[in-house]
Amino acid sequence: MTAKPILTVKNLSVIFPDSNGGLHALDDISFEVHSRDFICFLGPSGSGKTTLLRIIAGLLQPSSGQVSFVDNLQPKIGMVFQQAHLMPWRTVMDNIKLPLELEGMDESQARIKAQEMIELVGLNGFEDSWPRDLSGGMAQRVGIARSLVHDPDLLLLDEPFASLDALTRERMWVELSRIWQVKQKTVIMVTHSINESLFLADDVLVLTQRPGKIKLEVKVDLPRPRNDDIRYTSHFGKLARKLRGAIE
Amino acid sequence: MKPSFSHWLGLFSIILGVFAWELIVRLSGLPRFILPSPLDVWMRLLKSLADGSLLYHTSITLLEITLGLAVGVTFATLLGYMLAKSRSLEKVLSPYLVASQAIPVVAIAPLLVIWLGHGIISKVVICALIVFFPVLVNTVVGVRAVPPALYDMMHSLRASRWQVMSKLEVPASLPVLLGGLRIGATLSVIGAIVGELVDAKEGLGFLLKVGDFQYDTSMVFVAVIMLVALALALYGIVTLLEKRFLKWQHTPS
Ligand SMILES: Nc1ncnc2c1ncn2[C@@H]1O[C@H](COP(=O)(O)OP(=O)(O)O)[C@@H](O)[C@H]1O
Ligand SMILES: [Mg+2]
Numbered sequence A: 001m002t003a004k005p006i007l008t009v010k011n012l013s014v015i016f017p018d019s020n021g022g023l024h025a026l027d028d029i030s031f032e033v034h035s036r037d038f039i040c041f042l043g044p045s046g047s048g049k050t051t052l053l054r055i056i057a058g059l060l061q062p063s064s065g066q067v068s069f070v071d072n073l074q075p076k077i078g079m080v081f082q083q084a085h086l087m088p089w090r091t092v093m094d095n096i097k098l099p100l101e102l103e104g105m106d107e108s109q110a111r112i113k114a115q116e117m118i119e120l121v122g123l124n125g126f127e128d129s130w131p132r133d134l135s136g137g138m139a140q141r142v143g144i145a146r147s148l149v150h151d152p153d154l155l156l157l158d159e160p161f162a163s164l165d166a167l168t169r170e171r172m173w174v175e176l177s178r179i180w181q182v183k184q185k186t187v188i189m190v191t192h193s194i195n196e197s198l199f200l201a202d203d204v205l206v207l208t209q210r211p212g213k214i215k216l217e218v219k220v221d222l223p224r225p226r227n228d229d230i231r232y233t234s235h236f237g238k239l240a241r242k243l244r245g246a247i248e
Numbered sequence B: 001m002k003p004s005f006s007h008w009l010g011l012f013s014i015i016l017g018v019f020a021w022e023l024i025v026r027l028s029g030l031p032r033f034i035l036p037s038p039l040d041v042w043m044r045l046l047k048s049l050a051d052g053s054l055l056y057h058t059s060i061t062l063l064e065i066t067l068g069l070a071v072g073v074t075f076a077t078l079l080g081y082m083l084a085k086s087r088s089l090e091k092v093l094s095p096y097l098v099a100s101q102a103i104p105v106v107a108i109a110p111l112l113v114i115w116l117g118h119g120i121i122s123k124v125v126i127c128a129l130i131v132f133f134p135v136l137v138n139t140v141v142g143v144r145a146v147p148p149a150l151y152d153m154m155h156s157l158r159a160s161r162w163q164v165m166s167k168l169e170v171p172a173s174l175p176v177l178l179g180g181l182r183i184g185a186t187l188s189v190i191g192a193i194v195g196e197l198v199d200a201k202e203g204l205g206f207l208l209k210v211g212d213f214q215y216d217t218s219m220v221f222v223a224v225i226m227l228v229a230l231a232l233a234l235y236g237i238v239t240l241l242e243k244r245f246l247k248w249q250h251t252p253s
Helices: A049-056 A092-096 A098-103 A107-120 A136-148 A166-183 A194-200 A228-232 A234-246 B005-028 B038-050 B053-085 B087-102 B105-116 B120-144 B148-156 B161-198 B204-213 B217-245
Strands: A007-016 A023-033 A038-042 A064-069 A077-080 A154-158 A186-191 A203-207 A214-219
Touching (some): A007 A049, A023 A049, A023 A064, A038 A194, A049 A186, A077 A136, A077 B148, A092 A098, A092 A107, A092 A136, A098 A107, A136 A154, A136 A166, A166 A194, A186 A194, A203 A234, A228 A234, B038 B217, B053 B087, B053 B120, B053 B204, B053 B217, B087 B120, B105 B120, B105 B161, B120 B161, B148 B161, B161 B204, B161 B217, B204 B217
Parallel strands (some): A038 A186, A154 A186
Antiparallel strands (some): A007 A023, A007 A064, A203 A214
């Protein structure tokens, strides 16, 4: 299949103004994303991962280079952040249906859709809970549900599980992997975790530290659906070693 | 729900206070126009209720307070929002705002009465001025404290300016804003009374002055009690607003 890419990034560079000549955050980044890809940028902190996602989301203008979407249409975006960033004054239900409210969907329909998402991420019974009463893992599930509820064309995940403890994080990988298979979304994720990138993505691009530059691209030819066992296979180990070698 | 023991304790304390007051009046033998007894004040209260004067003057003061609060809070939140969003506007206006805070409103109240007359407009303006600053400051603080990540989240969803304001900035800054309103509500009572004391033909401040001139000290007490009741009622309304809108802060765990 050689369909048109839904996102093309070409020679993208970002320089933040500062006192000594500007901080070079991203340098000459080029890549393509096709529909239903799950691609992952792997890089140490400060390699410009968040900056890259903010540019794709249209929250920031690049200093040079182009970000173009298929047919020049701004895609609908769902975003998950390192912290869940829920609105503390909204219940779980109301947080999840926020994107639908913004689209002007009527209340009853929005609730039905939000309820579907609540079930998808396994939060039944917590509809009326306040964010302050949720654990980190539950809050992050709400964040994921919110990013999917309006059926976005493109899902952007910014180290979505970095703030969770190791066990919860690994459980969330399995969940996200399952959700991705159900929803068939196009996903761009950034992370500093090699295991996370390999477990979830089809394609891993390694970023160097400041300025962030694509150093290596690794196709993750591990079978799906992926479960915990896959991390203990020799092929997983081989890919992990390759990525480890590329990150300084 | 059964009223708790501490509720009764409060009531008990008030009754005890009234008794102590009565006792002081009897033992000291002070004349009525210096210190009236609780019973004198009670009778005066009933009388002024019966002839309608108390309710009339209270309603005037309440009107001034309500209008003053409305005007003060409206301007303070609008300007506060603009200041919060624009550092340059803040730079331009802050010297004036800081300087204006150095002027006690009480001191310029006579000026305002000269300029605006002794009707209720001058009192409304004094009220509004005294309420303005705390609400303004809290609005700026509240809006500035909105987490940048939530702006990112809203913008990634292509939220309009209006949606960002109504669904993010207003609810996010509401706790701080209501805190400002709480201070403002109490101050507004002071504002109205200061204005009326300077020059007025009606209102509780006027009643205070009349009582004072005529050595009708019981009347002064009645007016003061009414003022306390007004202030408490306003405070109570703000508390109710907080209960209603800030439920999410007070969830029992
Ligand atoms: N708005 C900004 N203004 C100035 N510098 C920034 C800004 N955003 C990020 N940076 C800088 O750009 C570099 C990359 O940041 P970021 O994209 O957050 O990296 P990562 O998410 O990989 O940790 C860092 O050095 C950071 O300090
Ligand atoms: Mg980051």
